[in-house]
């Protein structure tokens with residue numbers, strides 16, 4: 001039987017999905033699209049998106065470090081740390097989305113895939129295996145420190161260039177979230193007796 005064309009449509013219709021398609025990229029990484037009506041010049045958007053991508057790569061790495069810690073934690077504080085690490089993971093995930101979308105709205109291209117993030121991040125790669133709690137927390141604090149340092153530099157530069165939106169995102173969301181998480185983590189590294197109070201005479205140096 002001859003193939004029948006459905007009238008009213010141009011060309012032949014076919015219900016088969018067109019899978020395995022390929023084509024060139026529509027925008028290269030490291031570029032910004034032109035003429036967005038944001039009242040921010042192209043060189044400003046280029047510099048901001050480059051720095052935001054660094055902050056994004058580090059935030060994605062810290063986010064993943066939190067999930068690793070959530071899964072691999074061990075010891076008497078397992079339950080509370082298991083929950084705390086996941087709470088911080090969720091908060092970092094929100095920051096990842098806000099940063100990536102800020103880069104896109106500025107006309108840039110957000111870094112996205114793990115392999116590219118691994119090549120870009122300034123946070124030291126942890127071993128695949130499990131580590132003890134003080135080491136897990138120290139790693140997380142080191143990562144926060146890198147991010148907070150970047151936030152301060154980026155916020156100052158954004159204010160200088162007149163990119164108030166980036167300044168606000170970096171200060172109000174990224175930096176404040178990181179500062180608060182640093183506090184919650186750091187308090188776990190204070191040596192405190194769990195059951196029996198230490199008499200003043202027993203204290204070191206007393």
Ligand SMILES: [Fe+2]
Nearest residue numbers: 070071082086
């Ligand atoms: Fe979980």
